[in-house]
Amino acid sequence: MRTRLITALAAGLPLAASAQSQLNLTQGVTEVSNRVYDLHMTIFYICCVIGAIVFGAMFYSMWRHRKSKGYKPASFHENVKVEIAWTVIPFLILVGMAIPATSTLLAMEDTSEADVTVLVTGSQWKWHYKYLDRDVEYFSLLATPRQQIENRLDKGENYLLEVDRPLVIPTDTKVRFLITSDDVIHSWWVPDFAVKKDANPGFINEAWTKVDEPGIYRGQCAELCGKDHGFMPVVVIAKEPAEYQAWLDEQERMQREAKAEEQRLLAMSMSMDELMELGERVYLGNCAACHQPNGQGIPGVFPSLVGTEMMLNDINGHIDIVVNGKNGTAMQSFKNMLSLREIAAVVTYERNAWGNNTGDMVQAADVNAYVNE
Amino acid sequence: MSTVVGEMDHHDHHHAPTGISRWLFTTNHKDIGSLYLWFSFIMFLVGGSMAMVIRAELFQPGLQLVDPHFFNQMTTVHGLIMVFGAVMPAFTGLANWMIPMMIGAPDMALPRMNNWSFWILPFAFAILLASLFMEGGGPAFGWTFYAPLSTTYSGDSTALFVFSVHIMGISSIMGAINVIVTIMNMRAPGMTYMKMPLFVWTWFITAFLLIAVMPVLAGAVTMVLTDKYFGTSFFDAAGGGDPVMFQHIFWFFGHPEVYIMILPSFGIISAIIPAFSRKKLFGYASMVYATAAIAGLSFLVWAHHMFTTGMPVAAELFFMYCTMLISVPTGVKVFNWVATMWRGSMTFEVPMLFALAFVILFTIGGFSGLMLAITPIDFQYHDTYFVVAHFHYVLVSGAIFSIMAAAYYWLPKWTGHMYDTTLARWHFWTSLISVNVLFFPMHFAGLAGMPRRIPDYAVQFADINQIVSIGGFAFGLSQLIFLWVVIKCVRTGEKAPAKPWEGAEGLEWTVPSPAPYHTFETPPKVD
Numbered sequence: 001m002r003t004r005l006i007t008a009l010a011a012g013l014p015l016a017a018s019a020q021s022q023l024n025l026t027q028g029v030t031e032v033s034n035r036v037y038d039l040h041m042t043i044f045y046i047c048c049v050i051g052a053i054v055f056g057a058m059f060y061s062m063w064r065h066r067k068s069k070g071y072k073p074a075s076f077h078e079n080v081k082v083e084i085a086w087t088v089i090p091f092l093i094l095v096g097m098a099i100p101a102t103s104t105l106l107a108m109e110d111t112s113e114a115d116v117t118v119l120v121t122g123s124q125w126k127w128h129y130k131y132l133d134r135d136v137e138y139f140s141l142l143a144t145p146r147q148q149i150e151n152r153l154d155k156g157e158n159y160l161l162e163v164d165r166p167l168v169i170p171t172d173t174k175v176r177f178l179i180t181s182d183d184v185i186h187s188w189w190v191p192d193f194a195v196k197k198d199a200n201p202g203f204i205n206e207a208w209t210k211v212d213e214p215g216i217y218r219g220q221c222a223e224l225c226g227k228d229h230g231f232m233p234v235v236v237i238a239k240e241p242a243e244y245q246a247w248l249d250e251q252e253r254m255q256r257e258a259k260a261e262e263q264r265l266l267a268m269s270m271s272m273d274e275l276m277e278l279g280e281r282v283y284l285g286n287c288a289a290c291h292q293p294n295g296q297g298i299p300g301v302f303p304s305l306v307g308t309e310m311m312l313n314d315i316n317g318h319i320d321i322v323v324n325g326k327n328g329t330a331m332q333s334f335k336n337m338l339s340l341r342e343i344a345a346v347v348t349y350e351r352n353a354w355g356n357n358t359g360d361m362v363q364a365a366d367v368n369a370y371v372n373e
Numbered sequence: 374m375s376t377v378v379g380e381m382d383h384h385d386h387h388h389a390p391t392g393i394s395r396w397l398f399t400t401n402h403k404d405i406g407s408l409y410l411w412f413s414f415i416m417f418l419v420g421g422s423m424a425m426v427i428r429a430e431l432f433q434p435g436l437q438l439v440d441p442h443f444f445n446q447m448t449t450v451h452g453l454i455m456v457f458g459a460v461m462p463a464f465t466g467l468a469n470w471m472i473p474m475m476i477g478a479p480d481m482a483l484p485r486m487n488n489w490s491f492w493i494l495p496f497a498f499a500i501l502l503a504s505l506f507m508e509g510g511g512p513a514f515g516w517t518f519y520a521p522l523s524t525t526y527s528g529d530s531t532a533l534f535v536f537s538v539h540i541m542g543i544s545s546i547m548g549a550i551n552v553i554v555t556i557m558n559m560r561a562p563g564m565t566y567m568k569m570p571l572f573v574w575t576w577f578i579t580a581f582l583l584i585a586v587m588p589v590l591a592g593a594v595t596m597v598l599t600d601k602y603f604g605t606s607f608f609d610a611a612g613g614g615d616p617v618m619f620q621h622i623f624w625f626f627g628h629p630e631v632y633i634m635i636l637p638s639f640g641i642i643s644a645i646i647p648a649f650s651r652k653k654l655f656g657y658a659s660m661v662y663a664t665a666a667i668a669g670l671s672f673l674v675w676a677h678h679m680f681t682t683g684m685p686v687a688a689e690l691f692f693m694y695c696t697m698l699i700s701v702p703t704g705v706k707v708f709n710w711v712a713t714m715w716r717g718s719m720t721f722e723v724p725m726l727f728a729l730a731f732v733i734l735f736t737i738g739g740f741s742g743l744m745l746a747i748t749p750i751d752f753q754y755h756d757t758y759f760v761v762a763h764f765h766y767v768l769v770s771g772a773i774f775s776i777m778a779a780a781y782y783w784l785p786k787w788t789g790h791m792y793d794t795t796l797a798r799w800h801f802w803t804s805l806i807s808v809n810v811l812f813f814p815m816h817f818a819g820l821a822g823m824p825r826r827i828p829d830y831a832v833q834f835a836d837i838n839q840i841v842s843i844g845g846f847a848f849g850l851s852q853l854i855f856l857w858v859v860i861k862c863v864r865t866g867e868k869a870p871a872k873p874w875e876g877a878e879g880l881e882w883t884v885p886s887p888a889p890y891h892t893f894e895t896p897p898k899v900d
Contacts, residue, residue, distance in 0.1 A: 022821040047740035074716035077653040202610020205683035222756040230827030300509020
């Protein structure tokens with residue numbers, strides 16, 4: 001009976017191994033993740049030994065003490081000494097496990113004396129990173145093209161584990177993460193750091209890491225957060241401290257310039273074609289997950305944008321809801337996520353796509369009024 | 374015995390309704406037991422077909438069959454149906470059939486409430502399943518319905534979900550009250566507490582757990598309802614609430630709930646292993662104390678489901694230690710079963726096969742449970758397929774296998790026929806192999822970093838998921854053999870004697886097979 005089970009399992013294993021799938025926990029790239037890995041292996045081996053003893057005794061008994069071999073049953077059914085032994089010995093084993101577990105946990109939860117702090121904010125279905133001591137912040141969205149998910153294109157190497165703008169942190173530096181959420185509960189997880197912490201709306205959690213090696217580390221949202229829970233990866237790039245500083249300075253400069261540029265562009269108008277082209281791109285990247293590429297939404301979950309009162313007649317309400325979101329629903333505020341031009345374009349696009357054909361054009365200056373109100 | 378049969382005829386002639394009204398109005402524990410068991414099997418197939426949808430979608434990376442929103446509905450309703458519709462009613466069905474016969478009682482103590490506690494269940498599940506067809510679909514926030522995903526961000530099916538959970542809770546509480554009152558008041562003379570079969574003992578303790586925690590679940594769903602529809606802010610920080618408080622309340626129910634789904638299994642296994650080892654159960658008293666200890670500890674470990682929510686480190690340590698402690702009484706049980714087999718005279722009929730598979734596979738689930746208890750490594754395992762593998766090992770190859778073992782053990786008593794053992798062995802071996810192909814590789818997927826509840830995954834998980842899906846389809850199909858065995862056994866089969874198993878002990882084997890409609894109207898003497 002066992003051989004059949006083992007054959008079935010053995011038939012499966014080489015298959016999995018042949019594609020170089022990882023079958024065990026990652027050791028990771030931090031001191032903490034290595035301690036976690038060692039603890040995992042220690043407890044696993046202890047379980048294997050106990051399992052071998054218990055199942056060994058069981059199989060021995062099943063093989064030797066069977067009626068078909070004429071074995072006559074013994075009559076014992078109690079033995080206080082044995083019973084005390086198998087209560088006390090497991091307890092001592094547990095104490096042995098608890099000691100390294102406690103010291104590892106205490107090390108993991110010590111977020112003091114960090115050199116860099118990043119605020120990580122989850123929202124449906126993306127991450128936002130903000131460097132608290134610098135003027136740098138941005139959203140990080142899934143970069144895998146829709147066509148790959150829908151099987152119209154071959155899947156890339158980092159399918160579903162790639163983002164447009166990864167988080168960048170320095171190596172050999174204690175980095176503290178403050179983790180929160182704008183809507184539902186998410187969970188920020190990078191296996192190579194052994195960091196997984198829930199992002200709770202209205203509360204801030206802490207975690208930290210100190211990465212030894214430069215590299216790209218990938219993870220995912222770990223807490224069910226709605227429809228696209230499976231599509232909000234975490235990508236972290238660890239750079240040498242000098243390289244990191246250069247990158248951060250560059251980002252700060254670019255973000256300042258972009259803000260100045262945006263104010264300068266307020267006076268300029270875009271043509272209908274420009275608005276529609278930009279609007280479609282913004283729509284597919286930010287809105288289509290809920291409202292669907294055809295604008296129809298999902299009945300009862302995400303409202304349709306086709307032929308509704310707001311789309312046809314309420315341009316002010318339309319800009320307002322995109323800029324400020326709608327409380328108590330999944331409709332979030334886009335004013336920090338999209339530029340004024342992008343909001344203007346996407347509103348124009350929505351008012352003229354899918355047969356809405358209102359002919360309305362919205363410009364960045366129109367949107368600016370709502371952002372600053 | 375002839376008096377018992379005579380009594381039955383008397384009743385049949387006078388007021389036993391026939392046809393559908395027999396089943397609607399029945400207050401007979403055996404009828405109600407059968408209703409529960411059939412209902413739970415239907416729900417097992419319904420929840421199982423949802424698992425098939427999940428496994429079909431996960432067969433390959435990419436989105437093929439269902440959209441992510443529907444996928445989330447499938448994982449949610451699969452969980453709810455399997456927990457509340459399949460496992461719990463199956464145990465209640467077994468309790469109804471067996472507890473009165475095991476303690477020498479004529480029926481359950483509160484027969485009308487018994488009828489009601491069953492007949493509200495189909496309505497609860499009709500409401501839940503109907504919500505899948507409404508605009509926006511059914512609940513899609515996981516069976517754990519964490520706020521605010523289940524409040525602010527959920528669809529309007531949430532109201533139906535809440536009411537159906539309320540009805541399930543009421544049904545469970547009534548069932549539990551009935552078990553407790555029956556056991557405390559209706560034991561035959563001489564049947565002292567420490568002489569009760571372990572199935573009765575484990576159910577007795579389970580019933581107290583049910584009464585303690587089902588109202589907590591009712592409170593949780595009610596707060597979800599008022600948060601969503603009546604403007605309260607229990608779980609909304611903007612109004613002074615806390616979404617993590619939801620998890621504390623839910624898991625204060627949820628952790629005892631997992632013992633509700635396994636303690637009766639311990640009772641079943643403790644009946645079957647001695648029967649086929651032809652040797653008395655080793656350590657009866659320590660089994661009772663271990664069950665009570667597990668039940669007590671179950672109220673002190675709930676937050677081990679929540680290590681990543683950002684608890685203070687002192688709380689993490691407390692819940693880690695308490696959780697690890699549970700493996701002591703659980704270990705005692707496993708050791709006792711092995712000691713029962715030791716130097717017995719074993720045979721391997723189908724109930725024994727399932728019971729032995731239970732001991733091994735449940736213990737594997739226990740090992741992964743111990744690994745999950747260690748907080749620092751739980752940070753890596755939490756919300757991955759490692760957890761999915763763990764709880765399916767204890768619930769499918771644990772609880773469900775014990776229910777199968779119980780069915781094969783008592784089917785001759787229920788139907789009066791022996792079942793087709795060749796078919797039953799096919800059922801066992803196909804289930805055993807496929808359940809491991811299904812759930813064992815999930816450990817690897819989880820360790821390699823695959824989160825749970827995702828409709829699509831990174832390419833390195835593709836091979837593992839393909840194997841898992843094949844195991845899933847095979848396990849699903851294997852259960853149709855069980856249906857076939859049971860139907861065949863109900864209709865035909867060799868006549869079963871009163872005691873078909875040589876080493877079986879207990880009052881249920883002193884009545885004929887099939888058990889007469891009314892048993893023990895005159896209490897038996899127990900010495």
